[in-house]
Amino acid sequence: MKKRLLVPREEIAWYPTIDEDLCNGCEACAEFCRPGVFAPGVPEPDAAVVKRPKMQVANPYNCLVLCTRCEPVCPSGAITLPDPHEFECFVEYVE
Numbered sequence: 001m002k003k004r005l006l007v008p009r010e011e012i013a014w015y016p017t018i019d020e021d022l023c024n025g026c027e028a029c030a031e032f033c034r035p036g037v038f039a040p041g042v043p044e045p046d047a048a049v050v051k052r053p054k055m056q057v058a059n060p061y062n063c064l065v066l067c068t069r070c071e072p073v074c075p076s077g078a079i080t081l082p083d084p085h086e087f088e089c090f091v092e093y094v095e
Helices: 028-032
Strands: 002-005 038-040 055-057 091-094
Touching (some): 028 038
Antiparallel strands (some): 038 055
16 A cells, blocks of 8 residues: 655654664664665764764655654664654555
8 A cells, every 4th residue: 555645745744863872873774764864974073083973864854754664774773753643644545
C-alpha cells in the first residue's frame, strides 16, 4: 500500500533528530537513508584528537513521513523520531 500526504510535506514536522552526545559519526544513517536526510557535520576545529564529524539532519523534509527505518540502523542509538501516532492524520493509504 502506498502513502499519500494530505498536506504539503513542508507542513509536516516528521524527521529524525540526532543526539550529538551519542553520535559517533559512523555515517551508517547516511549510507542507509536513500532520500539523503543525513550528512556529516562540521569537524571540531580545535579538537586535540581528530574525530569523525557528528552526523546532522541536513535535509529534514526529504524524510518519508512515518518512516522509522533509520532509528535501528544507528549503532549508538543517537537517532530518534517523533511519535508516529501523532502524524498518522497527515497520511492517507491508497492502493
